[in-house]
Amino acid sequence: MSPAFLLRALTGVLLAVGVALASPVHASGHGHGAEKPAEKPPEPPPPPRPKKPPPPKVQPVRKVPEGGFDKVSFGTNWVAEGEHGGFFQAVADGTYKTYGLDVSIVPGGPNVNNRALLIAGKLDFFMTANTLQSFDAVANNVPVVAIAAMFQKDPQVFVSHPESKIETLNDLKPLTLFVSKEGITSYFQWLKSEYGFSEAKVKPYTFNPQPFIIDRRSAMQGYVTSEPFTVEQAAKFKPSVLLLADYGLNGYSTLIETRRDLIDKNPDMIQRFVDASIIGWYNYLYGDNSAGNAMIKQLNPEMTDEMLAYSVEKMKQYGIVDSGDAIKNGIGAMNDERYASFFDKMARAGVVTRGLDFRKAYTLQFINKGVGVDLRPKQK
Numbered sequence: 001m002s003p004a005f006l007l008r009a010l011t012g013v014l015l016a017v018g019v020a021l022a023s024p025v026h027a028s029g030h031g032h033g034a035e036k037p038a039e040k041p042p043e044p045p046p047p048p049r050p051k052k053p054p055p056p057k058v059q060p061v062r063k064v065p066e067g068g069f070d071k072v073s074f075g076t077n078w079v080a081e082g083e084h085g086g087f088f089q090a091v092a093d094g095t096y097k098t099y100g101l102d103v104s105i106v107p108g109g110p111n112v113n114n115r116a117l118l119i120a121g122k123l124d125f126f127m128t129a130n131t132l133q134s135f136d137a138v139a140n141n142v143p144v145v146a147i148a149a150m151f152q153k154d155p156q157v158f159v160s161h162p163e164s165k166i167e168t169l170n171d172l173k174p175l176t177l178f179v180s181k182e183g184i185t186s187y188f189q190w191l192k193s194e195y196g197f198s199e200a201k202v203k204p205y206t207f208n209p210q211p212f213i214i215d216r217r218s219a220m221q222g223y224v225t226s227e228p229f230t231v232e233q234a235a236k237f238k239p240s241v242l243l244l245a246d247y248g249l250n251g252y253s254t255l256i257e258t259r260r261d262l263i264d265k266n267p268d269m270i271q272r273f274v275d276a277s278i279i280g281w282y283n284y285l286y287g288d289n290s291a292g293n294a295m296i297k298q299l300n301p302e303m304t305d306e307m308l309a310y311s312v313e314k315m316k317q318y319g320i321v322d323s324g325d326a327i328k329n330g331i332g333a334m335n336d337e338r339y340a341s342f343f344d345k346m347a348r349a350g351v352v353t354r355g356l357d358f359r360k361a362y363t364l365q366f367i368n369k370g371v372g373v374d375l376r377p378k379q380k
Helices: 003-022 082-092 114-119 129-137 182-187 189-194 210-214 226-235 260-265 268-285 290-299 307-318 335-347
Strands: 070-075 101-104 125-130 144-151 157-159 176-179 202-204 218-223 238-242 253-259
Touching: 070 114, 070 268, 082 101, 082 268, 082 290, 082 307, 101 268, 114 125, 114 144, 114 253, 125 129, 129 253, 129 307, 129 335, 144 260, 157 226, 182 189, 189 226, 189 335, 210 218, 210 226, 218 226, 218 307, 226 307, 253 260, 253 268, 260 268, 268 290, 290 307
Parallel strands: 070 101, 070 125, 176 202, 176 218
Antiparallel strands: 125 253, 144 253, 157 218, 157 238
16 A cells, blocks of 8 residues: 555544544433433544655666657577577567567578678568678678677587497597588588598588487487487487587687677667567576476477576577676676687688688677676575
């Protein structure tokens, strides 16, 4: 009850009491004589003054731009899944709205090319898979630029049968390796250059785990957030997992891209989108992510609660999102030295040409500001 309402209620009660006390009171009796006047009751004490309420806690909220919310479209590179959770969370829990944005997420898929829609001006932002794709944009004069890296570690892994006792990357060399066509032209070239792997041991990976499950002397590529779970569900054994990022594959993953012309025209909107996306990722990893997960499942009915929980657990366990520079600078962090190191490795492996101006692939303008770090749970 508000103090003003309480005061009005007390005043009404006291007025009613006063009227009742002012009315004549007749004693009932059978004797003769005049009735005694009613004794005047003592004056009631004044009501206590209502306590002044504490000032409301004001939450910092971005001012909504004149004319209403900015309508923003963001395309992902695959169907809705836990690896995109922070973006869906920011829509579902109202974070984007808090930052003055009305965001529509356009899921990708095997027959959807959202990056082409970004280039054509049909989308404002796109979620690109890894740094190599940003380098490729520079090589082909595609006018897009990476503005944040939501994954500090590339989630690329090899999974193997537990009886193979794979403990290091070199232990994989005697095995048959199921690698996708894209993997052969990218990270596997780094494995050849840095660790001496041979394509003679490679078989095509068609995103079907059955050949790996059948061949106990094999290993299969995947994402740490999904394929180990898929194998465990299908084959009823827990595979061994090696994360390539732990062995030097230090490119960023799940980056936000936008067009260069949009940076020139509306940097404030871009900053708000990046900041709100970062907050969405903190909330998805460490808060109540049920709203984001509900949205994912609505868009992708094949996604289960168990799969989503597994993805979040592994993102936290392996530091996929919140590790390295993100600890101090916030989720989405990037730096020049890391880009230079990764570019040098890819150039040695022949994946990119040495003369490529890789610094055109990204900008640090919108990140490394510590946004959302206070939302990370304190270490006990």
